[in-house]
Amino acid sequence: MDTLVLRDLSRTFAMGDTSVHALRGVSLTIARGEFVAIMGTSGSGKSTLMNLLGCLDQPTAGDYFLDGIQVSRLDRRQLADIRNQKIGFVFQGFNLLPRTSALENVELPLLYDRSGRIADPQRQAMAVLEQVGLGDRAHHEPARLSGGQQQRVAIARALINQPAILLADEPTGNLDTHTSVEVMAVFQRLNTQGITILLVTHEPDIACYAKRIVELRDGLIIRDEPVAAPRLADSDLLAWPENGSVTGSGRS
Amino acid sequence: MKWRSLILAALRSIARNKLRSLLTMLGVIIGVGAVIALMALGRGSQADIQAQIAGLGTNLLIIHPTSSQTAGVRAGSGTLNTLTMDDVALLDDNAGMLQEVSPVIRVQEQVIAGNSNWNTQINGVSVSYQTIRNHVMESGDFFSERDVKTRNKVAVLGKTVANELFPGQDPVGVQIRIRNVPFTVIGVMQSKGQSSMGQDQDDIILSPWSTVLYRLSDGKTVRTIMASAVSETQMEEAKTEIRALLREAHRIPAGGDVGFDIRDQSEINEMLTRITGTLTMLLSAIAGVSLLVGGIGIMNIMLVSVTERTREIGIRMAVGARPGDILLQFLIEAMILSLIGGLLGILSGIGGAELLGKVMGTAVVVSPMVIFGSVAFTAAVGIFFGFYPARKASQLNPIDALRYE
Numbered sequence: 001m002d003t004l005v006l007r008d009l010s011r012t013f014a015m016g017d018t019s020v021h022a023l024r025g026v027s028l029t030i031a032r033g034e035f036v037a038i039m040g041t042s043g044s045g046k047s048t049l050m051n052l053l054g055c056l057d058q059p060t061a062g063d064y065f066l067d068g069i070q071v072s073r074l075d076r077r078q079l080a081d082i083r084n085q086k087i088g089f090v091f092q093g094f095n096l097l098p099r100t101s102a103l104e105n106v107e108l109p110l111l112y113d114r115s116g117r118i119a120d121p122q123r124q125a126m127a128v129l130e131q132v133g134l135g136d137r138a139h140h141e142p143a144r145l146s147g148g149q150q151q152r153v154a155i156a157r158a159l160i161n162q163p164a165i166l167l168a169d170e171p172t173g174n175l176d177t178h179t180s181v182e183v184m185a186v187f188q189r190l191n192t193q194g195i196t197i198l199l200v201t202h203e204p205d206i207a208c209y210a211k212r213i214v215e216l217r218d219g220l221i222i223r224d225e226p227v228a229a230p231r232l233a234d235s236d237l238l239a240w241p242e243n244g245s246v247t248g249s250g251r252s
Numbered sequence: 253m254k255w256r257s258l259i260l261a262a263l264r265s266i267a268r269n270k271l272r273s274l275l276t277m278l279g280v281i282i283g284v285g286a287v288i289a290l291m292a293l294g295r296g297s298q299a300d301i302q303a304q305i306a307g308l309g310t311n312l313l314i315i316h317p318t319s320s321q322t323a324g325v326r327a328g329s330g331t332l333n334t335l336t337m338d339d340v341a342l343l344d345d346n347a348g349m350l351q352e353v354s355p356v357i358r359v360q361e362q363v364i365a366g367n368s369n370w371n372t373q374i375n376g377v378s379v380s381y382q383t384i385r386n387h388v389m390e391s392g393d394f395f396s397e398r399d400v401k402t403r404n405k406v407a408v409l410g411k412t413v414a415n416e417l418f419p420g421q422d423p424v425g426v427q428i429r430i431r432n433v434p435f436t437v438i439g440v441m442q443s444k445g446q447s448s449m450g451q452d453q454d455d456i457i458l459s460p461w462s463t464v465l466y467r468l469s470d471g472k473t474v475r476t477i478m479a480s481a482v483s484e485t486q487m488e489e490a491k492t493e494i495r496a497l498l499r500e501a502h503r504i505p506a507g508g509d510v511g512f513d514i515r516d517q518s519e520i521n522e523m524l525t526r527i528t529g530t531l532t533m534l535l536s537a538i539a540g541v542s543l544l545v546g547g548i549g550i551m552n553i554m555l556v557s558v559t560e561r562t563r564e565i566g567i568r569m570a571v572g573a574r575p576g577d578i579l580l581q582f583l584i585e586a587m588i589l590s591l592i593g594g595l596l597g598i599l600s601g602i603g604g605a606e607l608l609g610k611v612m613g614t615a616v617v618v619s620p621m622v623i624f625g626s627v628a629f630t631a632a633v634g635i636f637f638g639f640y641p642a643r644k645a646s647q648l649n650p651i652d653a654l655r656y657e
């Protein structure tokens with residue numbers, strides 16, 4: 001079943017007299033359980049696309065169907081509930097609450113969860129933090145975390161509400177190779193559980209853990225092809241030279 | 253969203269900017285404090301006055317003739333506009349609505365005791381006067397029916413007179429002279445203090461009406477009749493009855509001017525209520541203005557806070573906060589801010605009132621109603637003035653809020 005359907009989607013930003021065409025008509029269909037890497041040069045419109053997919057922004061033209069629902073028809077409240085229940089979003093710039101512990105940052109989506117799916121928010125937050133290897137940093141505030149650690153807090157926050165769709169905008173941008181592969185291992189594990197994943201990345205090495213690669217240039221899709229043989233992060237980690245020595249806190 | 257975490261988040265953000273929060277609350281603190289303090293003092297003095305009125309006797313009726321010139325006709329004595337002992341007897345015997353009736357025959361005289369003297373008012377009254385006016389004896393006794401019958405020259409002194417003529421002594425049994433007539437002091441009454449009109453109620457000598465009427469006065473004229481109604485709630489019925497009886501006795505045609513003025517304490521009470529009402533309105537106006545200013549202060553800070561925390565709002569929205577959640581968060585923050593201000597205001601208001609009360613010697617009455625009222629009002633101020641900034645925050649577009657620098 002198709003989860004995300006984009007039809008001729010465009011997004012134009014008005015900048016005074018001029019306007020910036022970040023997306024110029026993107027059509028894309030992503031089925032449930034896919035793992036897509038979105039690539040492209042800087043400024044090609046990747047983040048703009050992710051924001052639209054994450055129901056954070058509205059397209060200037062075109063249609064976006066999420067699980068068959070036309071998103072432009074939804075009101076602010078329904079959009080909020082979709083963001084809360086269906087989507088996990090990892091921002092390129094982390095977007096963590098300052099002066100708030102990693103644990104509380106991760107718990108934040110559950111604060112607005114009305115479904116009560118997760119019985120013990122704090123325990124769940126701890127569990128996802130451990131999943132990204134940050135169990136020992138739960139009570140640190142973002143300012144006292146490294147860039148890579150902040151990025152992993154952001155990933156944990158995106159995972160806590162057990163979303164059906166995970167949208168990650170350069171989740172490995174600040175991570176070393178080993179930790180990046182660890183994150184990919186987490187993503188692949190989630191993907192096997194049936195979660196649809198869209199991942200923006202610059203690195204071809206990371207993109208090849210996905211099952212499909214979509215490339216953007218100047219707001220248009222220039223390439224959309226399946227990955228012949230996706231790499232397996234778990235086996236790469238096992239075969240890693242000097243297992244676990246690359247990051248100090250990578251494993252717990 | 254859970255209330256506990258909402259309130260916790262609000263408290264945390266208030267605590268994060270302690271000085272700013274305090275300055276924000278200052279308007280509310282001063283407003284509420286001023287209202288509480290003024291109300292407490294106002295109610296205190298009102299209670300003082302009411303206690304005095306009660307001391308006067310709440311069922312007291314005072315009957316005076318009105319001006320002796322009525323409709324251009326000079327009233328003859330004993331007919332129109334003059335009260336006599338016959339009227340007193342008439343009311344005493346026939347007025348069912350009256351409990352006690354006493355004449356008051358008033359003369360102003362120089363009183364001599366040994367080598368000190370004092371100018372005071374001598375009131376000739378009946379024995380029931382003690383009950384009517386709630387006079388309590390400090391020493392000695394009030395005079396008796398026998399004293400009235402035999403026109404005994406006995407005097408009961410008010411506290412002021414006793415103090416002036418016999419400083420530091422008990423005058424009971426001592427002789428005094430009123431217009432060269434010797435009187436024996438048989439009692440001293442407890443102090444009643446100033447009347448609500450500011451007169452010294454203790455600067456007085458009471459004697460049997462018969463003695464005063466025939467030895468000091470003209471033997472005829474009764475200036476005033478004082479009576480107590482059977483009940484506080486039947487003052488009007490009592491007045492009507494008195495009017496009817498006097499109208500008949502003085503042969504005043506129906507519809508004509510009765511020529512007597514019957515007053516009771518309710519009129520004084522009404523006047524006081526009116527004054528207190530004006531005062532309360534004035535206080536409410538002050539309260540309103542200062543709370544308005546305080547509220548605008550809160551609104552200002554909340555607007556700054558919304559701008560400052562635009563990214564935070566964006567993050568919360570991105571992870572699924574509904575517009576209503578954001579609205580509630582900022583509303584609660586504004587409300588807590590003004591509630592804390594209100595509570596501090598109540599404390600400082602009570603403290604200020606106690607202090608002022610001590611300095612000025614007035615009673616301080618802090619009513620729970622005023623406290624509840626100001627708490628409710630400050631919460632309302634918080635909601636009212638917090639609403640605009642909160643709504644502004646909730647209407648932000650998530651992605652715009654996230655991009656905000």
Ligand SMILES: Nc1ncnc2c1ncn2[C@@H]1O[C@H](COP(=O)(O)OP(=O)(O)OP(=O)(O)O)[C@@H](O)[C@H]1O
Pocket residue numbers: 013014015020021022040041042043044045046047048049092655
């Ligand atoms: N809010 C905005 N206002 C104006 N222009 C914008 C806005 N957001 C993005 N753009 C423009 O749209 C284009 C696409 O931006 P976008 O952030 O999607 O790029 P990107 O592919 O994510 O790049 P990067 O790899 O550097 O993150 C850029 O030219 C950018 O300047």
Ligand SMILES: [Mg+2]
Pocket residue numbers: 046047048092169
């Ligand atoms: Mg980007």
